[in-house]
Amino acid sequence: MKYKIENLKWKQFWKLTIVSEAEWKRTPNWSTKRYVNVTCECWWEKILQLQKVVKMETTNCWCKKFIPKNRREDIYWKKYNRLTIIEDDCYKNNKRYVKVKCDCWTNKTIELYSVTSWNVKSCWCLQKESIKRAKHIRDRVRITSAKRRALKKSTEDWTVTEKAINELIFMQSNKCNECSKDLIDYHIDHIVPLIKWWEHSIYNCQILCPTCNMQKSDKL
Numbered sequence: 001m002k003y004k005i006e007n008l009k010w011k012q013f014w015k016l017t018i019v020s021e022a023e024w025k026r027t028p029n030w031s032t033k034r035y036v037n038v039t040c041e042c043w044w045e046k047i048l049q050l051q052k053v054v055k056m057e058t059t060n061c062w063c064k065k066f067i068p069k070n071r072r073e074d075i076y077w078k079k080y081n082r083l084t085i086i087e088d089d090c091y092k093n094n095k096r097y098v099k100v101k102c103d104c105w106t107n108k109t110i111e112l113y114s115v116t117s118w119n120v121k122s123c124w125c126l127q128k129e130s131i132k133r134a135k136h137i138r139d140r141v142r143i144t145s146a147k148r149r150a151l152k153k154s155t156e157d158w159t160v161t162e163k164a165i166n167e168l169i170f171m172q173s174n175k176c177n178e179c180s181k182d183l184i185d186y187h188i189d190h191i192v193p194l195i196k197w198w199e200h201s202i203y204n205c206q207i208l209c210p211t212c213n214m215q216k217s218d219k220l
Helices: 050-054 112-116 124-154 162-171 211-214
Strands: 016-021 035-040 044-048 082-094 093-101 105-110 185-188 205-208
Touching: 016 050, 035 050, 044 050, 082 105, 082 112, 093 112, 105 112, 124 162, 124 185, 162 205, 185 211, 205 211
Parallel strands: none
Antiparallel strands: 016 035, 035 044, 082 093, 093 105, 185 205
């Protein structure tokens, strides 16, 4: 039976929708078969034999082969670390992608295996919090180190706090006081060094980049 591709275009046969006609292919017994480009409900594109699609001998693009029917919806609304699986999204390169919701109310599309194997734990909000926490610890270490050196010289006046340092960075427009470059990392420097028996006060402090601070050393 001959099929006109114009009448079949964009018609749906079970899970498959015919898009256009593909090249005819010759079988091992030297007969030719008509093939068409189809899209499945899982958004996967494939070239299949026209007769098998129309007669519904082929009903999908093998996407059901990779997920057993009884397991398809078992993962919905399950939580993995900060991610909750909402629904299926698509298939790409035989990989299943799902829509997830993070605890911070962000929706993302992630590969299912990455979520269930705990390789991906959040929508990057966890990493951002870790970076922020690490920066806070680094700031505390810098201030404590400067206080320790000041106490050895008995020059501590207790004005150098984390809040005061943040205000000093804001006053310097987040730039080094020497080279005026943007601060990626910074050191708390004493304008008049402690070795000269000067006080450890916020009024004697400036924010420098690590390079400028190392070059300055204990010079005025």
